[in-house]
Amino acid sequence: MDNTGCGRVAKPSKVRKILGYTPEVREVRQAEDEVNRMSSRLLDAMGISGIPSDLPAAAGPCDAVDPDFTTYYTVDHPWALWEADADDFDTAMENLRSRLPGLGWRITKDGPQHSMFRNPEIKAVHISSGHHVAIRALKKRSGDLKPQISVTLVSPCYKAPEGSDPSRA
Known part of the structure; x- marks a missing residue:
């Protein structure tokens, strides 16, 4: 890492x-919009009704090469499907198993979570873009927590265009 100045950014020769x-140079808003669209397609692929959380995707640091968030960034979109019938969760996960490959995803894990309740989990990587997703059907949860389908979608690292600051986009 280059520890001069205020940012600790890996030298370009080390990033790859x-x-x-090699991270694609991309405007933050464009990357966030893409992740929001991908999340929408994942929701549609579930094929069940419910209310998705209303948090948009947001840029954050690409910790591996730029922990100070000055040049390189990722886009994260954690969201959940609420007020869905827990009896439909198996349908949603089965729909994802069958539909994700047709949407360009390769499933890398399909099985129970390593947790007390062993809820179903699917992890996948988008073949052409490198995005990763973890989808958990949380039928059983601790305490009074209601069932939900939890989705965490994360982009690969991008490089902000020259002269822009990804933390201020």
Whole structure:
């Protein structure tokens, strides 16, 4: 890391080595919009009714190469499907198993979570874009927590265009 100045950013020659790919230069808003669209397609692929949380995707630091969030960034979109009938969760997960490959996703995990309740979990990577998603059908939860389907969608690292600050987008 280059520890001069206020930011600790890996030198460009090291970024590819650390990440295993060269981050695409992309405007933050464009990357956030793409993740929001992908989340919408995932919701549609579930094929059940419910109310999705209303939090948009947001840029954050690409910790591996730029923990100070000055040049490189990722876009995260954690959201949940609420007020869905827990009896429909198996249908949603089965729909995802069958529909994700047709939407360009490769399923990397399909099985119970490593937790007390062993709720179903699907993890996948989008083949062409490198986005990752973890989808959990939380039928059983501790205390008074209501059932939900939890989704965490994360982009690969991007590089902000020259002269822009991804933390201020």
